[in-house]
Amino acid sequence: MAELKLAGARKSFGTIDVLHGIDLAVKDGEFVVFVGPSGCGKSTLLRVIAGLENVTSGEVHIDGERVTHLPASERGLAMVFQSYALYPHMSVRKNMAFALENMGLKPAEIEERVERAAAMLRLTDYLDRKPKALSGGQRQRVAIGRAIVRDPKIFLFDEPLSNLDAELRVATRKELAALHAKLGGTMIYVTHDQVEAMTLADRIVVLKAGRIEQIGTPLELYNHPSNAFVAGFIGSPR
Ligand code: ADP
Numbered sequence: 255m256a257e258l259k260l261a262g263a264r265k266s267f268g269t270i271d272v273l274h275g276i277d278l279a280v281k282d283g284e285f286v287v288f289v290g291p292s293g294c295g296k297s298t299l300l301r302v303i304a305g306l307e308n309v310t311s312g313e314v315h316i317d318g319e320r321v322t323h324l325p326a327s328e329r330g331l332a333m334v335f336q337s338y339a340l341y342p343h344m345s346v347r348k349n350m351a352f353a354l355e356n357m358g359l360k361p362a363e364i365e366e367r368v369e370r371a372a373a374m375l376r377l378t379d380y381l382d383r384k385p386k387a388l389s390g391g392q393r394q395r396v397a398i399g400r401a402i403v404r405d406p407k408i409f410l411f412d413e414p415l416s417n418l419d420a421e422l423r424v425a426t427r428k429e430l431a432a433l434h435a436k437l438g439g440t441m442i443y444v445t446h447d448q449v450e451a452m453t454l455a456d457r458i459v460v461l462k463a464g465r466i467e468q469i470g471t472p473l474e475l476y477n478h479p480s481n482a483f484v485a486g487f488i489g490s491p492r
């Protein structure tokens with residue numbers, strides 16, 4: 255578990271400014287959701303937090319430690335992507351264990367973590383299958399399991415449900431909420447789905463063109479949107 259701070263985080267790709275100075279403090283155990291239209295910088299912001307991109311200027315702190323220039327592998331975070339990015343030739347068990355083997359954990363510890371995550375995600379009966387023998391929802395649960403076993407300081411999710419059909423999306427969303435209740439970890443979650451944002455978030459961050467338009471609880475944003483853009487995005491009556 256951990257807290258996160260961004261101070262004046264800017265990101266440019268060449269001459270294109272994507273993030274224009276993001277200030278954000280996420281509390282330990284908080285579930286924070288980034289919303290905003292396509293291209294507003296949600297994934298870039300997540301990648302900057304993960305250490306998959308370096309900020310052009312500004313600072314990133316995790317648990318009070320400056321990690322601005324630390325590579326992703328040293329930040330202790332785990333990211334779940336929209337495209338599950340499972341290893342097709344490995345079993346579910348191996349998909350979950352792989353990163354832990356590389357971290358040098360003992361086999362007994364790896365086995366215990368994998369079994370625990372599998373039980374949590376109802377994957378126990380599927381541990382010896384290959385990803386292609388799983389449904390889309392099960393594959394996404396494996397991707398989530400792969401993050402859980404690493405016991406990360408912060409979970410980062412980039413539109414993890416958007417490849418699932420509507421029914422599965424609702425079911426997996428409820429599982430994620432239950433998981434957060436159980437694990438209590440700090441979670442940062444990107445979506446363009448208002449319902450996901452409203453139901454999962456402790457606080458929502460509304461982004462527009464690389465800037466934060468408003469931050470608040472779902473109810474605060476719904477009842478007191480600071481402008482028409484936020485109202486439109488959150489679905490508040492005007
Ligand atoms: P979102 O996830 O909100 O849809 P992104 O963070 O993916 O938005 O992208 C924000 C903007 O940054 C887009 O205009 C995108 O084209 C641009 N961008 C993202 N990554 C790169 C990159 N590696 N090189 C150049 N431009 C990029």
Ligand code: MG
Binds near residue numbers: 296297298
């Ligand atoms: Mg994106």
